Amino acid sequence: VSFQSEAGEPVFVAKIGAMTAAAFLVGGLTSILSGYIGMMVAVFSNARTTISAQKDNEDGWTAAFNTAFRAGGVMGYSLVSISMMVLFVLIIIFRALFSESDGEDGNRVDYKLLFECLAGYGLGGSTIALFGRVGGGIFTKAADVGADLSGKVIGVGDGKKLDEDSPYNPGVIADNVGDNVGDVAGMGSDLFGSFGEAACAAMLIGSACLAIQQAGWSALVFPLYISAVGIVVCLLCSFIATHLHPVRKEEDIETALKVQLLSTSIGLTAVLYPVCEFALPDSMVIAGARAAVTPLVCYCCIVAGLWGGCIIGFITEYYTSHTYQPVRDVARSTETGAATNIIYGLALGYQSTIIPVVILSAVIFLALTFAGMYGVALAALGMLSTLCTCLAIDVYGPISDNAGGIAEMC
Template sequence: MEISASSLIFLAGVVGIAWAYSQFRIIAKIPVESNSGNSESQPLTSSGNDAEKTARLQEIYQAIYEGAESFLRAEYIVCFWFISVFSIIVLVLVSWGTGWDAARGVFTALSFLLGAITSMGSGYLGMKVAVFSNVRTTVSAQKPGWTDCFNTAFRAGAVMGFALCALGLLMLYMTMLAFRVHYPEAKQWIYLTECITGYGLGGSVIAMFGRVGGGIYTKAADVGADLVGKVVHGIPEDDPRNPATIADNVGDNVGDVAGMGSDLFGSFAESTCAALVIGSSIGISGGWDAMVFPILVSSVGIFVCLICSFIATHIKTVKREADVEMALKVQLISTTIVMIPTVYYTAMSYLPAKFQLAKTVGTGSLDITPLDATYCVAMGVVGGLIIGLITEYYTSHSYQPVREVANSCKTGAATNMIYGIALGYKSAIIPVLVLALVIYTSFTICDMYGVALAAIGFLSNLATGLTIDVYGPVCDNAGGIAEMAELDPSVREKTDALDAAGNTTAAIGKGFAIGSAALVSLALFGAFVTRIRHASGDKVFADGVNMLEPVTFAFLIVGALNIVMKLQAVLALVFADTFFAVNAGKGLLKMG
């Protein structure tokens, strides 16, 4: 028996939250203690007193927790005042732009606040879970084998990934249902989707604070710790005598976990809202279930990511160092493969055999079939995988590019930096071509709605993407804690091996974020054009909006600010590729 779209969306949200909680409970069962006397664990901590090491582990864990908590508290206080003031601006501008329609102004401001609060809550939750899991990954690394420590870090990422996707999904859909009470008729749903765009804006605002603010703190703390330790005092990285190591570990949690979570949440919210606005006319010919198809894609994505997560933790378990990177890569590939038939079945179940969509470019309407919608989503899913694999090729120590960067270190820092930056720019060629192909194909099939669906396809396996992305900082912190607690060197060697794969996966996460952001930017412009056309009663040029209208042109300049931010993100990816490669190169040089 086929369930309704609302039932499926709510089921996905509840299952996602329940799964995140179950993973958290498994992690919580690991005691924070150093145990070298347990015959089952065959201890790696052969020197020192276990009680002293346990006390040290708990002390470091508490210091990192307090630092991360203090940073996010200070950051979120600023965010709270900002969104409070900005929500009033949104209320006034939307009301003014709609002829002083108070309902639309209030609803847009309310959805803006809900999006911002959900993003803040997701980032805070991710930080708490990452800090909670860092020290437990260190403890698990004391046990023989690789399975326990890998699974601990992987489950920590799963808590963040599934909780964020489920919370974002539920909040967005419940907001839509609440607005539907005021806009019950299909012809009014254009106003409903217009109001819901505030949700994506709220998520993007917090992403700006989390990604930029947290990112600056992260790099400042990381570089500062390296300068004072390695350069000034000549001591190893994460040496317990270096107080800046705590700030470095705090930065991993507030920037690479909370910041990245807010960033991807913003992309998810923006792409969904853009698709809803562009496809609002589908509701007239296809009904509510057809109009919320973009949300259904994200819903079934939660189930797909959940099922595929068993591959890493139960089916193809990590038993040696070489298995770590392969296990993470299999997650990306498996979710991509399973998503395509799942999306097809969803489209055939919830979309009419043929429905009409008003064109964004030009006039008239398109006749779209479920297969057309499936093609567009599949283009995004496969495009995201290709970009992820290309990023891995240029940042993993298993492939030639990183090894060439390692060899360039032999002739000095200058050649290393030049070669690394050149390699970073080279790594962007194929992803850009993939994005161009995805945009062209999806636009040809379904106009701007197809581009929006492709963006959603990029993020359809977001739960897995975030799982892999959070895995990296957790392993990085675990290594720092092992060094600061002065555990056996073999513990640090194991966490460093996990972190090496984490560095690569972190770059993959950036590739996903930037690729989806490029599509989302285009989809948002399509939503803007759709809204302008509706507001003007189609009194526009035959080929689209009149760009020479003062109001349109003025706000295009404001919108260009978003493009500048995306370009900065691209440069960040380039330099991230370079620095990850350099770090891997250092390891290769040590191995000879």
């Protein structure tokens, strides 16, 4: 069984299916590896963060924050680097398998067919993320609530209750392990799947453009350039939260993390335009775009996704941080009972999604209007360009939480 490729030559479906399945398998294994690395880093850093917090005065805050944040950085840089490296190796292997001699210009490669096979890479990562994120999340919440109930409900009447962080409470260990499974491994696999899908989609759509094919290798793998530049910028900005803006007290933590994310976004905004001019052709005809797409248009799509994701992060923090009014209002609603607390919290959750949905819709509309589906894929990669820093901040949370639990148990 075969079908016609773009060059008009028959391509065997068995070969296409086998290569797509191989990409799917590699994506799944890479996702598992990413989650495993994240869990090992978290387990290794929990106790170290607890020990660092024992220092006196400001040194304890600084040392504990730096330990947890750097551990999160290890997770972020390793996940993005490994996923990019494996994806690039797959492209090189598939390129060799799809290479055919045309007798005139040397070897010819059907890149559109190549990147169609490569799409299985992102799907494999997302499939594993489904089990890690959903299964790990259910385990995390079950263990957390179980450990909490033993100190609040079970055994209250007969004096046998155990505190949530008591070393005699078996649920404490399950709770701490659940944080690592759901909030570290599951989240890492989830974001790996998002990155793999966005990168594969952008390269697949770009390979259908004649101008990108004629521009050569750099234009075809331009989506990987975005993530590569993101790794470098995140690495150069990583010392801001630990050295230029060190944490001296509890109130400094939130500010330090905000400054870290904001500085990374500003740095990426400054350096992405030269990369677009270097890698992309001067003019491209993309299906769905209103006019010819230029490197400046692609840059605007990436930056729109970058800052859209950044703003969504700040809005989410506003609705979930105890520093701001929404969370305090939820806490105040408990004065009249559990019913009002549940109703108010659910209503606040609905309200918190309005602005992010509007921002996401605006980014998609602008990208789709000016660069078609290629612009939407670039906007998604723009949101994920600060993935190293975002993962460092995300993993910092469960590491610090487990460190606090270890301190209370000891």
